[in-house]
Amino acid sequence: xxxxxxxxxxxxxxxxxxxxxxxxxxxxxxxxxxxxxxxxxxxxxxxxxxxxxxxxxxxxxxxxxxxxxxxxxxxxxxxxxxxxxxxxxxxxxxxxxxxxxxxxxxxxxxxxxxxxxxxxx
Numbered sequence: 001x002x003x004x005x006x007x008x009x010x011x012x013x014x015x016x017x018x019x020x021x022x023x024x025x026x027x028x029x030x031x032x033x034x035x036x037x038x039x040x041x042x043x044x045x046x047x048x049x050x051x052x053x054x055x056x057x058x059x060x061x062x063x064x065x066x067x068x069x070x071x072x073x074x075x076x077x078x079x080x081x082x083x084x085x086x087x088x089x090x091x092x093x094x095x096x097x098x099x100x101x102x103x104x105x106x107x108x109x110x111x112x113x114x115x116x117x118x119x120x121x
Contacts, residue, residue: 001119002027004046006037006063007081008056012104016050019108026115034058038066045072048118050102053082053089061096068097077118081106 003026007013013030020026029044031037033056040046049067051060058066060080068074080093083104090101100114 001025001048001115002029002044002046003048003050003115004029004031004037004041004044004067005050005081006031006034006055006060007050007052008032008054009052012052016106019106020111023112025119032056034063034066037063038070041067041070041073046076048115049073049076049078050081051078051098053080053084053093060098061093064097079111079114 005013005016005028007016007030017028017030020028029040031040035057051063053060064078068076077099078097079100079102080098081102081104085103093101099118102111
C-alpha cells in the first residue's frame with residue numbers, strides 16, 4: 001500500500017514513519033505542505049492519503065479535493081490526522097470527504113486497522 005502522509009511537523013512525520021516501518025506492506029512518502037503533496041502525488045500514485053489539518057500553505061480540508069482531482073486519485077481513501085479533537089472539527093473533516101479522523105497523539109493500532117480495512121487486508 002502506497003501511503004502519502006502530509007505533515008509539516010518533522011517530529012510527527014518521523015514518529016509516524018518509525019511506527020509504520022515494521023509493516024512491510026506499507027510504502028510511505030511524506031510531504032511537508034500542500035504544494036509538496038501535489039508534486040509527490042503527481043509523480044507517485046498513492047493508495048491512501050493522510051493529511052494534517054493545519055499545513056503552512058493550506059488546510060487538509062482544502063487539500064483533499066485538489067489531490068483527488070489528480071489523475072487516478074479520485075475516490076482515494078483519506079484520513080485526517082490532527083491534534084484538534086473537537087467534535088465540530090471531526091464532523092467537518094468527515095463531511096468534507098475524509099474516511100476517518102485520527103487524533104494526535106496517534107493510536108497506531110487504529111491507524112493500522114483502518115489501513116487494513118481500506119486496503120481489504
